[in-house]
Amino acid sequence: MDNITKKLMQRSESTRKDTFGRVVSLTALILIGVVVVAIFAFVLSRGLSTFFKDGVNVKDFLFGTTWNPSVTNPATKQPYVGALPMIIGSFLVTFLAAIVATPFAIGTALFMTEIAQKRGAKIMQPIIELLVGIPSVVYGFIGLTVVVPFIRTITSGSGFGILSGTIVLFVMILPTITSMTVDTLKSVPRYYRESALAIGATRWQMIYKVILRAATPGIMTAIVFGMARAFGEALAVQMVIGNAALMPTGLTTPASTLTSVLTMGIGNTVMGSLQNDVLWTLAMILLLMSLVFNLIVRAIGRRGAMK
Amino acid sequence: MNAKTADKIATGVIYAISSIVALILFAMLGFILVRGVPHLSWHFLTSPARAFEAGGGIGIQLFNSFYLLILAMLISFPIALGAAIYLNEYAQKNRFTAIIRTAIEILSSLPSVVVGLFGFLLFVVQFKLGFSILSGAIALTLFNLPLLTRSIETSLAQIPDLQREAGAALGLSRWETVLHVILPAAVPSIVTGVVLSAGRVFGEAAALIYTAGQSAPALNFADWNPFNISSPLNPMRPAETLAVHIWKINSEGIMPDLNAVSAGASAVLIIVVLLFNFSARKLGMKLYKKLTSA
Numbered sequence: 001m002d003n004i005t006k007k008l009m010q011r012s013e014s015t016r017k018d019t020f021g022r023v024v025s026l027t028a029l030i031l032i033g034v035v036v037v038a039i040f041a042f043v044l045s046r047g048l049s050t051f052f053k054d055g056v057n058v059k060d061f062l063f064g065t066t067w068n069p070s071v072t073n074p075a076t077k078q079p080y081v082g083a084l085p086m087i088i089g090s091f092l093v094t095f096l097a098a099i100v101a102t103p104f105a106i107g108t109a110l111f112m113t114e115i116a117q118k119r120g121a122k123i124m125q126p127i128i129e130l131l132v133g134i135p136s137v138v139y140g141f142i143g144l145t146v147v148v149p150f151i152r153t154i155t156s157g158s159g160f161g162i163l164s165g166t167i168v169l170f171v172m173i174l175p176t177i178t179s180m181t182v183d184t185l186k187s188v189p190r191y192y193r194e195s196a197l198a199i200g201a202t203r204w205q206m207i208y209k210v211i212l213r214a215a216t217p218g219i220m221t222a223i224v225f226g227m228a229r230a231f232g233e234a235l236a237v238q239m240v241i242g243n244a245a246l247m248p249t250g251l252t253t254p255a256s257t258l259t260s261v262l263t264m265g266i267g268n269t270v271m272g273s274l275q276n277d278v279l280w281t282l283a284m285i286l287l288l289m290s291l292v293f294n295l296i297v298r299a300i301g302r303r304g305a306m307k
Numbered sequence: 308m309n310a311k312t313a314d315k316i317a318t319g320v321i322y323a324i325s326s327i328v329a330l331i332l333f334a335m336l337g338f339i340l341v342r343g344v345p346h347l348s349w350h351f352l353t354s355p356a357r358a359f360e361a362g363g364g365i366g367i368q369l370f371n372s373f374y375l376l377i378l379a380m381l382i383s384f385p386i387a388l389g390a391a392i393y394l395n396e397y398a399q400k401n402r403f404t405a406i407i408r409t410a411i412e413i414l415s416s417l418p419s420v421v422v423g424l425f426g427f428l429l430f431v432v433q434f435k436l437g438f439s440i441l442s443g444a445i446a447l448t449l450f451n452l453p454l455l456t457r458s459i460e461t462s463l464a465q466i467p468d469l470q471r472e473a474g475a476a477l478g479l480s481r482w483e484t485v486l487h488v489i490l491p492a493a494v495p496s497i498v499t500g501v502v503l504s505a506g507r508v509f510g511e512a513a514a515l516i517y518t519a520g521q522s523a524p525a526l527n528f529a530d531w532n533p534f535n536i537s538s539p540l541n542p543m544r545p546a547e548t549l550a551v552h553i554w555k556i557n558s559e560g561i562m563p564d565l566n567a568v569s570a571g572a573s574a575v576l577i578i579v580v581l582l583f584n585f586s587a588r589k590l591g592m593k594l595y596k597k598l599t600s601a
Binding site for chain 2: 018024033133134
């Protein structure tokens with residue numbers, strides 16, 4: 001009798017195992033959460049020390065146009081830490097690349113899903129999948145050996161600059177945007193197409209008036225994803241943009257982006273110095289921008305969910 | 308304009324656009340393979356790099372890339388698996404789950420250079436690991452975790468709930484069901500996800516330049532004691548990977564045959580990624596057949 005009572009009162013072997021599994025898997029999950037919090041805490045604390053410890057004015061930093069942190073401006077007794085050239089450089093290459101890539105991506109995706117479902121998908125799908133996986137340094141290398149010399153011959157400049165960066169990023173985000181757009185187009189229900197065709201629409205009318213409208217939120221999400229990738233891309237851009245922290249005056253003059261200045265600079269500065277702190281502030285801007293891209297994607301998802 | 312004419316024009320434009328895209332993509336792949344493959348030789352793949360003279364290889368970089376990949380996968384897989392199991396099997400729909408999901412999403416969208424800088428700050432500087440394979444592997448883990456977690460979670464979610472109910476009906480606890488029913492069924496698609504993410508990790512460079520470092524000290528391939536500094540297995544030595552090597556020699560511009568070396572190294576990178584992509588599906592299908600036939 002006693003034995004049975006004991007058995008009933010005790011937690012079973014299974015329950016113990018289950019608790020064990022739950023704790024182990026939860027620990028792994030929490031670890032990821034901790035990592036994210038730690039990344040934010042570290043980068044923010046380093047990045048903000050430019051403003052709190054070194055006393056740099058936020059406005060001077062964001063809107064100043066001269067970047068030369070190791071030289072002090074004699075008029076204001078402040079180093080030249082205007083980050084506007086890099087901020088503009090980053091946004092310029094990102095938006096230009098997205099603007100060029102979008103029509104190509106949508107056209108290709110339409111070709112694969114609406115016009116030549118079998119043949120198009122068979123040829124393009126594997127290539128696009130492969131290209132999504134190509135390392136970014138390879139894109140940078142191609143940019144350096146093909147795009148830059150090409151620009152040099154047609155514009156007489158050095159070839160390095162925003163234009164080369166845009167072209168490299170365009171090729172780089174094209175597969176990303178295309179494959180996500182294909183997924184969205186495929187998720188448009190078949191009866192949308194059938195009803196459009198049934199009331200006498202041509203194929204283009206069906207695509208333009210029905211499918212693209214229904215897929216707009218998904219396509220927007222794809223574009224924002226592409227932009228986030230372009231904005232955060234470091235090495236490929238750094239190799240072709242020329243790395244001159246100057247206000248961009250044209251598309252073919254050397255410029256720089258947040259990521260290119262970061263990759264070039266962080267190894268050459270002393271931890272804790274102002275020169276180092278301002279680089280961390282650039283990293284902080286990158287971090288916050290990726291957060292913004294994330295919020296945009298969520299906002300699109302919430303407002304544009306297919307009803 | 309007539310609707311039919313518009314239709315024809317639009318179709319033509321779409322054809323034109325996609326042929327341009329196909330052309331660009333083919334030209335790129337062709338360019339790398341045509342420029343790079345002739346440069347590949349046993350000597351190129353096995354000999355160490357030379358900074359100032361022509362004729363160097365990528366042997367050490369190639370080894371470093373694979374070693375880092377394996378270490379990073381060894382660290383990230385158990386964590387990703389645990390997290391995915393919790394998210395798919397245990398998690399309830401509440402605020403905690405939502406927050407963690409958001410965190411994973413944010414981590415996956417962080418620029419890899421920021422992940423690398425975080426690794427530099429925490430592991431290289433704070434924990435005094437220095438530029439080392441270990442720092443690099445942890446940085447790659449951070450970079451890899453969100454994607455791997457999501458792909459494993461998707462694999463688990465594809466297993467029908469019938470299996471879970473069957474497990475419960477047999478008196479198994481949830482954990483036992485996961486361990487003995489769900490995971491075996493999900494192995495093929497988990498493997499596919501792991502191999503695909505390995506391809507991404509293999510080519511990553513931005514997260515590594517300030518964690519695993521940009522130098523490749525000479526290695527003694529006869530010494531397999533991980534505690535010796537020249538041993539290939541030593542996790543505390545700096546290790547430049549293939550992708551970092553391409554970036555470094557191009558931005559330094561000193562190496563006389565840097566175009567040939569970069570083309571060869573790029574071709575190797577792409578071929579490896581290609582192999583990963585290809586074998587991911589094959590391996591997944593093969594495993595599926597093997598596991599379901601018995």
